[in-house]
Amino acid sequence: MKAKAWIAPSLLAAAILGxxxxxxNAAAVLGEQATGxxxxxxxxxxxxxxxxxxxxxxxxxxxxxxxGPTLERFGRRGYIAGALPNTPENLVxxxxxxxxxxxxxxxxxxxxxxxxxxxxxxxxxxLQ
Amino acid sequence: MRAxxxxxxxxxxxxxxxxxxxxxxxxxxxSGPDIQPNQGSRMKLILKTVIATVAAGLILxxxxxxxxxxxxxxxxxxxxxxxxxxxxxxxxxxxxxxIFHARRIQAPDIQDPALVRQGLIRYREHCLPCHGAPGxxxxxxxxxxxxxxxxxxxxxxxxxxxxxxxxxxxxxxxxGMPALGMQLNExxxxxxxxxxxRMEWLSPAEYREFVAALEAEPTAxxxxxxxxxxxxxxxxxAEGNPERGRQxxxxxxxxxxxxxxxxxxxxxGPPLTRFVERQFIAGSSANTPKNLQxxxxxxxxxxxxxxxxxxxxxxxxxxxxxxxxxxxxxxxRVQRLRRKPARNGGEPVGRSLP
Numbered sequence: 001m002k003a004k005a006w007i008a009p010s011l012l013a014a015a016i017l018g019x020x021x022x023x024x025n026a027a028a029v030l031g032e033q034a035t036g037x038x039x040x041x042x043x044x045x046x047x048x049x050x051x052x053x054x055x056x057x058x059x060x061x062x063x064x065x066x067x068g069p070t071l072e073r074f075g076r077r078g079y080i081a082g083a084l085p086n087t088p089e090n091l092v093x094x095x096x097x098x099x100x101x102x103x104x105x106x107x108x109x110x111x112x113x114x115x116x117x118x119x120x121x122x123x124x125x126x127l128q
Numbered sequence: 129m130r131a132x133x134x135x136x137x138x139x140x141x142x143x144x145x146x147x148x149x150x151x152x153x154x155x156x157x158x159s160g161p162d163i164q165p166n167q168g169s170r171m172k173l174i175l176k177t178v179i180a181t182v183a184a185g186l187i188l189x190x191x192x193x194x195x196x197x198x199x200x201x202x203x204x205x206x207x208x209x210x211x212x213x214x215x216x217x218x219x220x221x222x223x224x225x226x227i228f229h230a231r232r233i234q235a236p237d238i239q240d241p242a243l244v245r246q247g248l249i250r251y252r253e254h255c256l257p258c259h260g261a262p263g264x265x266x267x268x269x270x271x272x273x274x275x276x277x278x279x280x281x282x283x284x285x286x287x288x289x290x291x292x293x294x295x296x297x298x299x300x301x302x303x304g305m306p307a308l309g310m311q312l313n314e315x316x317x318x319x320x321x322x323x324x325x326r327m328e329w330l331s332p333a334e335y336r337e338f339v340a341a342l343e344a345e346p347t348a349x350x351x352x353x354x355x356x357x358x359x360x361x362x363x364x365x366a367e368g369n370p371e372r373g374r375q376x377x378x379x380x381x382x383x384x385x386x387x388x389x390x391x392x393x394x395x396x397g398p399p400l401t402r403f404v405e406r407q408f409i410a411g412s413s414a415n416t417p418k419n420l421q422x423x424x425x426x427x428x429x430x431x432x433x434x435x436x437x438x439x440x441x442x443x444x445x446x447x448x449x450x451x452x453x454x455x456x457x458x459x460x461r462v463q464r465l466r467r468k469p470a471r472n473g474g475e476p477v478g479r480s481l482p
Contacts, residue, residue: 048207050276056401061209066457067279067407069398078385078396079435082411099263104333104412108265 031075031125035088035118042123045116054107058127068107075125081105091124092117206274219275222300226291229298233290238322241353243315247323248338250316254308255280255296255324262408263332273304282407284324285461292321328407328464329355329414358465360417368451376449380439388456397436402457410434416465420453421446 028039043059046052052063056070077086081102084090093100095117098107112120196202210218238244251261258270258277270277284292297317299307308317330338334351341351377383383392387399406415410431413419422429424446427436441449454462 044207047209048272050271053276053279054407061212062215062275065279065282066402066405067282068411069406070401072399072401073387073395076395077398082397082431082434082436102411104263104331106263106332106408106411108260108263110265111268111271 027075027126027128028122030128031122034125035092035122037118037120037122039119039122039126042119042121045112045120046123049110049112049116049120051120057124059123071124071127074127076128081107088118088121088125091121095120206272210274218302222303226287226295226300230288230291230294233294235289235293235321236318238289238318238325239354240322243319243322244326244353245342246316247319247321247326248342250312250320251323251327252339254312255320258304262327262330262335264335275303277304279407280324281327281330282405282461284328285464289321289325292324293317296320326354328461329359329416331408331413333412334414355465359419360421361462361465364417364447364451364454368447368454370448370452370455373448373450373452376441376445377452380441380445380449382439382449385436400453400456404454404459405457405461410436415462417450417454417462420450424449 031037031039031042046057046060047063051057051071052060052065054065054067055063056065056072057063058072080086080091081094081098084094084101092114094107095110095112096114097109098105099109209215256264257267258273259280260266260270262281266277287295295305296312297307297309299305308320312320327335337349337351338353340346377388377392383394385394385396387393387395387401389399389401404415409415409420409423410427413423413430419430421443423431423436424439424441425443427434427438
């Protein structure tokens with residue numbers, strides 16, 4: 001009786017925990033193929049560079065800023081910086097040196113290296 | 129978010145376990161005892177059991193908590209995020225404390241050009257290294273801090289003037305925010321509040337003009353230390369029709385490129401989610417009713433080379449579109465264009481996290 005009482009809630013919890021991870025891997029692979037970066041590392045770097053203080057970024061802790069546009073579904077975005085086609089090369093360049101592309105942009109130069117930007121791009125492209 | 133979810137599930141399992149245990153005890157109690165004790169001693173027994181259980185639980189919790197703390201397994205590293213529950217507890221305690229302690233502070237009138245100008249000087253010395261400014265990144269000193277020093281152009285809106293003054297005077301424990309009361313006199317501290325309020329409506333280019341004016345360099349136009357009007361807010365509210373704006377989003381084709389939660393799914397340009405809370409439009413102008421209408425009417429003029437096309441809207445249509453877009457999100461931000469300085473601790477604002 002005692003043992004049986006635990007079976008149902010445990011199974012339920014396991015099912016919910018298991019399901020919450022589905023679907024993300026496929027999207028991460030898409031992002032990594034496009035950029036050659038590591039999406040998981042990119043997610044960490046996105047947190048560590050405090051991108052979330054200005055942008056809403058799904059999956060990044062406390063990323064609910066409203067200074068710039070939300071990055072929800074960023075992998076499907078047509079343009080970045082308001083004018084450039086959203087390609088991996090453009091995105092990396094934009095993250096590394098936004099003011100070279102748009103001198104008046106509110107997006108600051110944060111000292112992100114091109115390698116770090118590639119990982120961050122891999123993560124952003126996983127947001128479908 | 130997922131961590132929060134998991135913690136909640138953990139708590140739910142614990143609650144289920146406890147409920148099961150309680151149910152079992154009750155069942156045994158009902159079916160069990162051969163001796164029938166009288167009602168009084170039975171109540172006493174139950175009371176004793178409850179007290180002993182609670183006491184044992186508290187002791188166990190204390191011992192366990194200390195063991196957990198002392199073992200050092202909790203990760204204090206700033207480069208990993210907090211557990212969302214820990215974060216919520218820390219932020220809420222901090223916010224409530226600020227609201228409580230700032231309640232008796234009286235704010236002076238800070239809509240004063242000289243005060244704003246002085247505030248910019250102090251802001252650049254004491255705040256910019258960690259908080260940055262429009263288009264200006266925080267310096268190396270301010271990077272990698274947890275909690276991360278928020279961009280004040282948006283965050284200041286969560287606080288009243290006295291609350292802002294209290295925070296910068298006294299600092300915030302465990303956050304990296306220093307108490308500036310030792311370094312700045314009272315007038316200087318109010319000047320910082322005055323500038324931070326003005327910064328909410330500064331574009332990166334205007335911020336550079338402010339700095340240039342400070343250093344007595346010639347600027348294109350005289351800088352507006354204090355906003356002279358409400359940037360078209362009154363007209364927008366009086367004449368803009370959000371419902372017509374909503375229809376125009378379709379007829380003018382806006383929704384072909386922009387997503388609106390629950391209404392449109394396009395992903396060519398950025399989603400217009402919570403648009404009224406957005407700091408910048410076109411990435412480079414302050415998000416005010418006036419600028420928004422100018423942007424809709426002629427995007428190329430505001431941002432040469434932009435992918436946003438001129439949809440041929442009339443000024444009247446642009447007004448309706450702006451009225452609609454300003455229904456998306458929390459309108460408090462744009463209402464501050466009309467703000468009058470608070471004379472006391474004011475209404476508690478605090479964090480308004482989504």
